[in-house]
Amino acid sequence: MIDKLEYLLALAQAQHFGRAAEACGITQPTLSAGLKQLEEQFGVLLVNRGSRFQGFTPEGARVLEWARRVVGDVRAMRDEVRALKQGLAGHLRIAAVPTALPIVAALTTPYRALYPDVSFTIWSRTSLQVLDLLENLEADAGLTYLDNEPVGRVRAVPLYRERYCLIVATDHVMADRPSVTWAEVGTVPLCLLTPDNQNRRIIDRYLRHANVQPNATLESNSMIVLLTHVQTKRWATVLPAAMGDALGREHGLRLVPVTGEEPPTIGLVYPKREPLPPQTAALVAEARKLAAAWNDVPHEPA
Missing domain, CATH: 3.40.190.290 (D-Maltodextrin-Binding Protein; domain 2)
Structure with a gap:
């Protein structure tokens, strides 16, 4: 069932059958067949279909919530087993609001020194996009504002105040x-x-x-x-x-x-999941060390 749930996640991310199939490395008929099998297993319609993707049914939206949880846990389990066998390696995806980009290197540089087999992708995104990427399992962590607008179902490590x-x-x-x-x-x-x-x-x-x-x-x-x-x-x-x-x-x-105004707080946000994937857990540890070095959520470091 995991591969079918991956199809569902891909469709939620792409909002298009063809692009979702391409993201999964399969043909569109294979994707459609897999989603149909998932619907047969649950005995409900999950996807509103027409000449193009028309969104999820209420049941499909609920299954999508579970799919994010289940697929996220399976990916984390695989990463942890791989790390136990081979050491920490792989790829870490971080989405940051544009104003936080200058401090990304303060996280990635010490991280890379400890774990040279981990590579990074850093995206510049709006705060809403950061949360969407986390929710859809497209990003492993984000850097965003913590106390100005709701940050959703994530955990956070406050880092500094934005002057x-x-x-x-x-x-x-x-x-x-x-x-x-x-x-x-x-x-x-x-x-x-x-x-x-x-x-x-x-x-x-x-x-x-x-x-x-x-x-x-x-x-x-x-x-x-x-x-x-x-x-x-x-x-x-x-x-x-x-x-x-x-x-x-x-x-x-x-x-x-x-x-004249209390500056907003920027912090690292990551999924509310236990246990975390080992790459993400190591990033959270680096963020906590950085926050301590910057003395309990100070203004931006010089």
């Missing part, structure tokens, strides 16, 4: 200020991340708290686009200090701390 900076050209009127308030941020033309990024929703909320109506005259899901526009001296942007340090100074820009 914000106004990023401006060197000759900007605020460039030499020791700090600025959110009300002052609202007085300059802004280019910001698109609203599907939680970072943008946080910034908009802080501006509203300062009685300023958010008014970005340019939006992009690329921080390079934002910073190159700041270089034109026609815009300013707001980014976390870690991202500003990584990219802003490289572009010859100034970072001015923004004060």
